Amino acid sequence: MAKPHDLRRYPGFLAITILCLVILYAPLMVVAVYSFNASASITIWEGFSLRWYADVFTGPESAKYRDAAWNSFIIAITAATSASIIATLAATAVLRSGKFRLRTVSIGLISLPLMVPEIVTAVATLIFFNALAFERGILTILLAHIAFCIPFAYMPISARMQGIEASYEQAAMDLYATKRMAFTRILMPLMMPGIVSGFILAFIISLDDFIITNFVKGAGVETLPTAIFGAVKQGIKPNIMAISTLLLLVSIVMVALSWLIGRKDQKT
Amino acid sequence: MPQDREIAIDVRDAVKRYGTFAALKRISLTIRDNEFFTLLGPSGCGKTTLLRMIAGFEDVTEGAIYLYGEALDTLPPYKRPVNTVFQNYALFPHMNVLENVGFGLEMLGKSKAEARARAGEALEMVQLSQFASRKPSQLSGGQQQRVALARALAPRPRVLLLDEPLSALDLKLRKSMQVELKHLQRETGITFIFVTHDQEEALTMSDRIAVMSEGELQQLGEAREIYERPRNVFVADFIGDTNLMEVTVDKVSGGRAQCHLGGGHSLTCDAVDGVEAGARVHMSLRPERLFLSAQPAEPGSLPGTVRETIYIGTDIATIVDLEDGPQFTVRSSNSTRGNARVFEPGQNVAVNMETGAARLLAD
Numbered sequence: 001m002a003k004p005h006d007l008r009r010y011p012g013f014l015a016i017t018i019l020c021l022v023i024l025y026a027p028l029m030v031v032a033v034y035s036f037n038a039s040a041s042i043t044i045w046e047g048f049s050l051r052w053y054a055d056v057f058t059g060p061e062s063a064k065y066r067d068a069a070w071n072s073f074i075i076a077i078t079a080a081t082s083a084s085i086i087a088t089l090a091a092t093a094v095l096r097s098g099k100f101r102l103r104t105v106s107i108g109l110i111s112l113p114l115m116v117p118e119i120v121t122a123v124a125t126l127i128f129f130n131a132l133a134f135e136r137g138i139l140t141i142l143l144a145h146i147a148f149c150i151p152f153a154y155m156p157i158s159a160r161m162q163g164i165e166a167s168y169e170q171a172a173m174d175l176y177a178t179k180r181m182a183f184t185r186i187l188m189p190l191m192m193p194g195i196v197s198g199f200i201l202a203f204i205i206s207l208d209d210f211i212i213t214n215f216v217k218g219a220g221v222e223t224l225p226t227a228i229f230g231a232v233k234q235g236i237k238p239n240i241m242a243i244s245t246l247l248l249l250v251s252i253v254m255v256a257l258s259w260l261i262g263r264k265d266q267k268t
Numbered sequence: 269m270p271q272d273r274e275i276a277i278d279v280r281d282a283v284k285r286y287g288t289f290a291a292l293k294r295i296s297l298t299i300r301d302n303e304f305f306t307l308l309g310p311s312g313c314g315k316t317t318l319l320r321m322i323a324g325f326e327d328v329t330e331g332a333i334y335l336y337g338e339a340l341d342t343l344p345p346y347k348r349p350v351n352t353v354f355q356n357y358a359l360f361p362h363m364n365v366l367e368n369v370g371f372g373l374e375m376l377g378k379s380k381a382e383a384r385a386r387a388g389e390a391l392e393m394v395q396l397s398q399f400a401s402r403k404p405s406q407l408s409g410g411q412q413q414r415v416a417l418a419r420a421l422a423p424r425p426r427v428l429l430l431d432e433p434l435s436a437l438d439l440k441l442r443k444s445m446q447v448e449l450k451h452l453q454r455e456t457g458i459t460f461i462f463v464t465h466d467q468e469e470a471l472t473m474s475d476r477i478a479v480m481s482e483g484e485l486q487q488l489g490e491a492r493e494i495y496e497r498p499r500n501v502f503v504a505d506f507i508g509d510t511n512l513m514e515v516t517v518d519k520v521s522g523g524r525a526q527c528h529l530g531g532g533h534s535l536t537c538d539a540v541d542g543v544e545a546g547a548r549v550h551m552s553l554r555p556e557r558l559f560l561s562a563q564p565a566e567p568g569s570l571p572g573t574v575r576e577t578i579y580i581g582t583d584i585a586t587i588v589d590l591e592d593g594p595q596f597t598v599r600s601s602n603s604t605r606g607n608a609r610v611f612e613p614g615q616n617v618a619v620n621m622e623t624g625a626a627r628l629l630a631d
Contacts, residue, residue, distance in 0.1 A: 171360070174325075174350075175420075190362060
């Protein structure tokens with residue numbers, strides 16, 4: 001029992017917390033549970049089975065999903081890598097090059113895309129490619145993903161860099177390290193946890209993007225989210241739930257990885 | 269101290285401006301080879317700016333700085349044979365102690381083996397050999413401080429810059445580090461430039477001290493000179509405790525000035541240049557150079573009443589109100605041998621001073 005005047009306890013908060021968690025996680029739980037349903041129905045439980053997972057990997061649509069998953073993976077890896085590199089350089093320029101004109105504006109411009117409605121970005125990107133007469137295909141998806149991943153990668157990277165005092169680089173240069181050496185030997189290792197977080201965030205964002213991808217993808221080129229959307233239009237089959245559960249698993253693994261790296265960094 | 273020793277650092281008419289704000293207003297000074305030199309002043313006086321200009325982290329707006337005769341100009345920090353002990357130590361958190369200390373040597377292009385060996389020697393010098401494989405975060409503040417010192421000394425710089433390195437340590441540790449620093453300076457023969465706002469620290473460690481205030485050099489000299497012959501009001505007030513008061517000069521002759529203060533009490537002071545009869549100037553009287561005796565006052569002493577007695581431990585301070593005049597603090601050693609008689613509040617006493625205790629000051 002809580003003591004009558006325990007300041008750390010607020011009556012009624014437990015119920016609200018549970019309600020929030022249920023709303024957040026119940027749908028995900030339903031999808032995950034029904035992906036193991038033996039029945040072809042998506043609402044009636046008929047017993048445990050892995051048939052829909054088998055269907056995803058070996059069924060009639062497996063080739064389609066495999067290609068889509070492969071596209072998604074390649075795009076996510078490439079986009080996250082490019083975005084992390086660009087974001088690292090941007091953070092170095094903005095936070096480590098002293099004051100320059102339009103510095104504040106630059107910081108704003110980098111994070112502004114986070115607040116632009118995605119549909120607007122999608123239309124703008126499409127118009128941009130059309131104006132250049134750029135043929136739509138996997139390359140347009142990749143370029144679009146690199147662009148919208150930059151602000152996501154930038155956030156953890158710049159947050160990390162802000163926490164690194166300038167005196168480390170000064171100490172390095174005082175100890176005969178050139179600017180380049182100070183960057184590679186001191187600044188980069190200290191920033192690494194931020195860069196890894198930025199990479200993972202960008203990877204997940206790219207992996208599950210639908211709106212922009214759907215606008216800029218060429219005919220016949222699918223990523224996993226567009227393939228799933230295409231399949232759902234013809235009715236939801238339990239194999240969609242299996243794919244969704246697998247995607248969820250990838251996200252959870254990535255987030256856990258990011259958390260573990262962050263925790264290890266705090267200890268040293 | 270030989271005056272003809274080689275000059276390590278020569279600062280000539282150095283000015284530092286940030287926009288319209290002048291952090292340093294045309295400073296010139298020379299620091300000798302193998303000297304423990306201290307830049308002393310309150311925060312914002314420009315002492316750290318000057319240190320960072322020598323290290324190469326700030327450029328010189330006007331004027332020049334020479335290191336052993338060579339103009340530093342636009343030489344980047346990594347090309348200056350100068351190392352810094354930072355106020356927050358700035359130890360690299362992802363490297364262990366030995367890697368930290370060996371970093372400078374490695375950057376100088378020494379082989380891994382040589383860097384390790386010499387880093388080990390430097391660690392031995394600060395008695396931290398057993399912590400070589402620890403990370404900086406696993407060390408106490410005092411140990412981190414010594415690692416920072418070893419790291420800066422390992423490449424054998426010609427000049428070592430220390431930016432308030434002891435300010436984060438507690439009093440006991442600070443005192444022992446003061447002795448250790450002085451010892452290290454003698455042992456290595458490296459020129460030390462030490463920045464501090466702590467006047468006691470400066471007096472304890474330095475061969476010479478430059479007192480700075482508001483971007484200007486106030487006085488430069490040995491500890492004794494600065495304490496006993498302060499040039500102006502700022503130096504007298506900033507270094508140690510003093511009785512600072514305004515007096516009127518009655519007569520000047522032979523380097524001595526006959527003066528009087530409020531209440532008509534008259535006394536004889538060491539004069540400063542340019543003081544004439546009739547001038548109102550400041551005078552400094554160190555409390556420990558005064559002593560009390562019972563009334564009636566002898567000629568030359570000042571009659572007054574004890575207001576308060578303060579027990580300090582090593583000393584006893586007595587605050588005395590002069591008759592119709594200002595207040596004086598008198599300090600006497602708390603020793604059983606001494607003639608320090610403790611007077612009670614309300615008692616009538618006479619304030620006596622040693623010859624030459626009273627000094628007139630320039631403003």
